[in-house]
Amino acid sequence: MSRFETWNKDRAREIIAQHAEQDGAALPILHALHEAFGYVHRDAVTMVASALNLSRAEVYGIVTFYHDFRSTPPGTHVLKLCRAEACQSRGGDALAARAREALHVDWGEITADQRVTLEPVFCLGLCACAPAAMLDERVFGRLDAQLLDTLLSATRQL
Amino acid sequence: MSRPRIFVPRDAGALAVGADEVERAIAAALCRRGIDAEIVRTGSRGLFWLEPMIEVAVQGARIAYGPVTSADVEALFDAGVLEGKPHALRLGKPEEIPYLKRQTRLTFARCGIVDRLSIADYRAHGGFKGLERALSLGPAATVEEVVRSGLRGRGGAGFPTGIKWRTTAQAQAPQKYIVCNADEGDSGTFSDRMIMEGDPFVLIEGMAIAGMAVGATKGFIYIRSEYPHAVETFGRALAAAGAEGYLGPRVAGSAHEFDIEIRVGAGAYVCGEETALLDSLEGKRGMVRAKPPLPAHHGLFGQPTVVNNVISLASVPIILAEGADAYAAFGLGRSRGTMPIQLAGNVKYGGLFEAGFGVTLGELVDDIGGGTASGRPVRAVQVGGPLGAYFPRALFDTPFDYEAFAARDGLIGHGGIVVFDDTVDMARQARFAMEFCAIESCGKCTPCRIGSTRGVEVIDRIVRGENQAANLALIEELCATMKLGSLCALGGFTPYPVLSALKHFPEDFGAAPDRAAAE
Numbered sequence: 001m002s003r004f005e006t007w008n009k010d011r012a013r014e015i016i017a018q019h020a021e022q023d024g025a026a027l028p029i030l031h032a033l034h035e036a037f038g039y040v041h042r043d044a045v046t047m048v049a050s051a052l053n054l055s056r057a058e059v060y061g062i063v064t065f066y067h068d069f070r071s072t073p074p075g076t077h078v079l080k081l082c083r084a085e086a087c088q089s090r091g092g093d094a095l096a097a098r099a100r101e102a103l104h105v106d107w108g109e110i111t112a113d114q115r116v117t118l119e120p121v122f123c124l125g126l127c128a129c130a131p132a133a134m135l136d137e138r139v140f141g142r143l144d145a146q147l148l149d150t151l152l153s154a155t156r157q158l
Numbered sequence: 159m160s161r162p163r164i165f166v167p168r169d170a171g172a173l174a175v176g177a178d179e180v181e182r183a184i185a186a187a188l189c190r191r192g193i194d195a196e197i198v199r200t201g202s203r204g205l206f207w208l209e210p211m212i213e214v215a216v217q218g219a220r221i222a223y224g225p226v227t228s229a230d231v232e233a234l235f236d237a238g239v240l241e242g243k244p245h246a247l248r249l250g251k252p253e254e255i256p257y258l259k260r261q262t263r264l265t266f267a268r269c270g271i272v273d274r275l276s277i278a279d280y281r282a283h284g285g286f287k288g289l290e291r292a293l294s295l296g297p298a299a300t301v302e303e304v305v306r307s308g309l310r311g312r313g314g315a316g317f318p319t320g321i322k323w324r325t326t327a328q329a330q331a332p333q334k335y336i337v338c339n340a341d342e343g344d345s346g347t348f349s350d351r352m353i354m355e356g357d358p359f360v361l362i363e364g365m366a367i368a369g370m371a372v373g374a375t376k377g378f379i380y381i382r383s384e385y386p387h388a389v390e391t392f393g394r395a396l397a398a399a400g401a402e403g404y405l406g407p408r409v410a411g412s413a414h415e416f417d418i419e420i421r422v423g424a425g426a427y428v429c430g431e432e433t434a435l436l437d438s439l440e441g442k443r444g445m446v447r448a449k450p451p452l453p454a455h456h457g458l459f460g461q462p463t464v465v466n467n468v469i470s471l472a473s474v475p476i477i478l479a480e481g482a483d484a485y486a487a488f489g490l491g492r493s494r495g496t497m498p499i500q501l502a503g504n505v506k507y508g509g510l511f512e513a514g515f516g517v518t519l520g521e522l523v524d525d526i527g528g529g530t531a532s533g534r535p536v537r538a539v540q541v542g543g544p545l546g547a548y549f550p551r552a553l554f555d556t557p558f559d560y561e562a563f564a565a566r567d568g569l570i571g572h573g574g575i576v577v578f579d580d581t582v583d584m585a586r587q588a589r590f591a592m593e594f595c596a597i598e599s600c601g602k603c604t605p606c607r608i609g610s611t612r613g614v615e616v617i618d619r620i621v622r623g624e625n626q627a628a629n630l631a632l633i634e635e636l637c638a639t640m641k642l643g644s645l646c647a648l649g650g651f652t653p654y655p656v657l658s659a660l661k662h663f664p665e666d667f668g669a670a671p672d673r674a675a676a677e
Binding site for chain 2: 023024025026027028030031052061062065066067068069082084085086087088089090121122123124125126127128129130132134137138139140141142
């Protein structure tokens with residue numbers, strides 16, 4: 001079961017209206033859309049542009065500038081592995097390779113069964129218990145091959 | 159006997175190693191044994207190798223146990239954890255643990271001790287004394303107090319905080335802003351996160367003092383999206399502070415108005431640069447602005463704006479409460495006060511170490527950090543995040559101080575130290591620095607946008623052994639161009655890790671055929 005709602009224009013319109021009145025509303029709106037649907041639908045770009053009196057190109061520019069915003073739906077689960085230096089120093093690269101191999105995906109890709117999207121993250125601020133990962137909303141430190149395998153198998157069961 | 163209290167951290171670093179599971183096991187054990195006790199969720203003391211570290215209050219003192227797993231909880235109760243009785247995991251009084259005992263906790267005085275969301279607890283531990291004194295001093299004297307303390311921007315640039323405040327205070331405008339930069343993107347750093355999760359009121363107090371001092375009625379805090387726990391805790395703290403009258407139309411009963419709004423970043427490292435952060439807050443792509451105009455004159459939505467890092471603002475309450483001289487008494491040279499240093503990566507005792515400036519890198523890594531976690535020799539440490547230089551052992555006598563690091567072609571940045579053992583490939587680290595810059599460049603200036611990609615290619619050619627002499631000269635030239643020609647620190651400082659790796663570890667850039675094949 002996906003954690004996200006299916007794309008729905010009326011629902012999107014509602015979300016946009018909820019956040020459109022504040023100063024610098026673009027990011028709060030995009031975050032809210034992301035939270036609801038897991039990505040920013042193509043049509044949402046047009047809708048946000050018209051709500052904020054921006055061009056579609058400007059909104060598209062914002063969506064594509066920030067690493068957080070996806071333009072396609074993610075898998076049921078999102079696994080983020082930290083790729084930054086502190087995690088590198090504790091074997092993060094090898095764990096990342098293990099995850100890519102086990103899932104048969106590269107960074108930013110979704111598994112064939114649509115269950116997992118694997119994303120890189122540059123620092124979760126858990127650098128004193130590196131390597132670190134985030135599965136959906138939960139954070140994990142002192143990641144090793146065993147814990148990674150546990151997380152990967154959890155994505156197949158939940 | 160009063161109701162027993164058990165303290166369990168809710169810092170993300172503790173959660174990542176099972177603190178919530180421990181809390182649930184404790185709650186279940188209490189229930190099963192029919193004990194009426196209070197579980198208090200705190201921040202972390204910053205001794206991460208001991209997390210989850212729980213504490214109990216026994217006769218007015220704290221006794222710590224750690225690292226605790228949920229499986230240990232029953233045995234701890236059998237041993238008499240609530241009375242502080244012996245157990246293999248008993249650590250004694252946390253203040254007596256050498257790692258904590260050697261520190262000077264000013265900014266982090268309460269972190270890990272207090273209930274992170276209790277205003278009463280915050281007050282009982284000296285909270286809001288700084289705000290009260292600032293309100294009695296008035297705006298101008300408050301600004302001068304911060305100037306006199308010598309506090310410099312803890313985000314990395316080290317610019318005097320008081321001067322920023324004075325400039326904004328002197329600007330005339332219908333609206334001024336305080337912007338707290340909580341986009342702590344540097345790998346190896348987590349002090350901002352710890353404050354937001356462990357003592358959020360100190361940051362709220364610091365922002366309120368800043369607002370009063372410069373005449374700003376509105377504050378924004380820009381928290382990175384990678385910190386969902388900080389966003390949640392800080393949001394709850396804002397609501398609590400508002401309900402108690404510390405925010406709103408009359409801050410702490412004064413005539414000053416101040417409110418704070420949270421904005422969440424979206425995964426762009428460059429937004430930690432203050433002008434890119436302002437563009438992002440305005441709802442745009444986080445593009446770096448050319449300076450001048452300075453944000454102090456022309457900042458958020460074109461209005462005079464103070465942009466300060468979390469730790470800078472969180473250090474203000476103690477400066478006001480204890481006085482500028484008391485704060486400035488700590489430190490070395492032009493680096494006054496204390497710095498929350500973060501020991502991270504392949505280090506035995508990773509965590510937060512707040513100390514006056516001047517402690518040497520060697521003391522930090524070998525003595526306090528205990529060397530590597532892997533047990534292998536320390537080969538290199540990167541100080542100051544992904545834009546900081548790699549230092550070899552030969553430079554371990556460098557004192558932790560803005561100028562001393564600059565003199566050795568490095569920077570202290572936001573105070574993160576990432577330790578690497580002798581398995582590190584420094585050519586790979588240099589390549590990563592360029593690759594990271596290419597991924598995160600905002601694209602506004604050419605040296606950063608194009609230079610970083612060319613940098614990756616040149617390093618690859620050096621490692622493959624292609625025209626090595628020519629390519630080594632080329633990378634130095636490219637780094638010089640990036641350093642001098644970039645608009646901000648992203649392109650401007652990426653040469654630090656690259657050149658330091660080349661200078662101190664040239665042997666890693668030789669043409670090793672196996673390494674060329676590995677990538």
